[in-house]
Amino acid sequence: IQGVNTTQGEEIENLKTALNDAKTDLEGKISAAAAKANEDLATAKSELNAAIAKKADATALANAITDYDKKISDINGLITAIQGVNTTQGE
Secondary structure, three states, rough: HHHHHHHHHHHHHHHHHHHHHHHHHHHHHHHHHHHHHHHHHHHHHHHHHHHHHHHHHHHHHHHHHHHHHHHHHHHHHHHHHHHHHHHHHHH
């Protein structure tokens, strides 16, 4: 009986050691996964901010082009009006 108890006690200690090793390994994997998730999140946030900045730049450029086109249209209207005055004065 003492031999059985000793053997069972050793087996229990071995199981405790294995359980502690598994726990340590799992905690390490959880920590690594959390760090990777945080890194991926930071990268995604950075990419999103860059995309938002590009869209803002594109919108500003589109607005500048629209303003430019309006000014050209206004200038063309003035040229047409001046040509009309010149034609009238010429007649």
